[in-house]
Amino acid sequence: MSASRISSSKAWWKHDYFTKPAYKFRCRMTELLGTPDSSLPEGLKEELMEILEKPKPTVLPFSTARKLKKHLQDKGHPFYLHQLLEDSSLHLPEVVKPPRNPELVARLEKIKAKLANEEYNRMTRNVNTQEMNRNGTLADFGQQVRSVKAVVVTVFNFLVTLVAAFACSYMGSQYLFTETATRVISAVIAASVVGLAELYVLVRTMEGELGEP
Numbered sequence: 488m489s490a491s492r493i494s495s496s497k498a499w500w501k502h503d504y505f506t507k508p509a510y511k512f513r514c515r516m517t518e519l520l521g522t523p524d525s526s527l528p529e530g531l532k533e534e535l536m537e538i539l540e541k542p543k544p545t546v547l548p549f550s551t552a553r554k555l556k557k558h559l560q561d562k563g564h565p566f567y568l569h570q571l572l573e574d575s576s577l578h579l580p581e582v583v584k585p586p587r588n589p590e591l592v593a594r595l596e597k598i599k600a601k602l603a604n605e606e607y608n609r610m611t612r613n614v615n616t617q618e619m620n621r622n623g624t625l626a627d628f629g630q631q632v633r634s635v636k637a638v639v640v641t642v643f644n645f646l647v648t649l650v651a652a653f654a655c656s657y658m659g660s661q662y663l664f665t666e667t668a669t670r671v672i673s674a675v676i677a678a679s680v681v682g683l684a685e686l687y688v689l690v691r692t693m694e695g696e697l698g699e700p
Contacts (some may be wrong), residue, residue, distance in 0.1 A: 516538075516539055519535075522523075526562060527558060531551070531554045531555060534554075535555070538551070538691070546578075547572075547575075552572075573600060641692070645682070645686070649681065649682045649685070650678075652677055653674045653677070653678035653683035654674075655677075656673055656674035656677035657670055657671065657673075657674035658678075660674060662671045
């Protein structure tokens with residue numbers, strides 16, 4: 488017997504399988520039932536006769552096959568059950584799943600939720616909210632962005648003021664000076680004075696925002 492047939496035989500004895508015997512099984516069983524000294528138990532004989540009387544294809548239940556195997560082994564018959572079932576087909580019963588208990592399902596859902604909560608707590612137990620507040624929250628970050636924006640606007644205004652002062656001085660100096668170089672120098676001096684004044688105001692403003700005296 489091959490390894491695959493041995494494996495099938497082992498599984499066959501453990502489960503409530505049903506076999507559709509082939510022609511050889513019917514002939515051997517007819518021969519066995521017709522033998523006077525077969526000494527088959529009455530219950531087993533009735534089961535086999537009932538199977539043989541049915542029209543083809545016949546079905547051999549597991550319980551009957553187990554009784555027949557035991558009888559053949561005990562009486563020492565020259566053929567074995569696997570020889571009788573040669574060329575037969577094996578049919579597995581359909582597995583019917585039992586309905587799930589609603590209480591058990593609800594309990595499992597509670598257990599899953601509890602485990603998920605414990606996993607979340609385990610993952611977030613090292614998160615320190617005080618440390619987050621000390622390092623700064625999103626509101627603090629927004630405040631810093633607004634401060635940077637104010638500084639950028641102030642610097643832009645400072646540059647615009649310098650350009651405007653230079654342009655006004657250059658245009659106004661044409662009534663005092665005729666040479667272009669003199670007009671440029673006077674415009675630079677005027678823009679520098681205005682720039683120093685603006686720079687002083689800018690520095691004082693930034694010191695006030697930083698809380699310095």
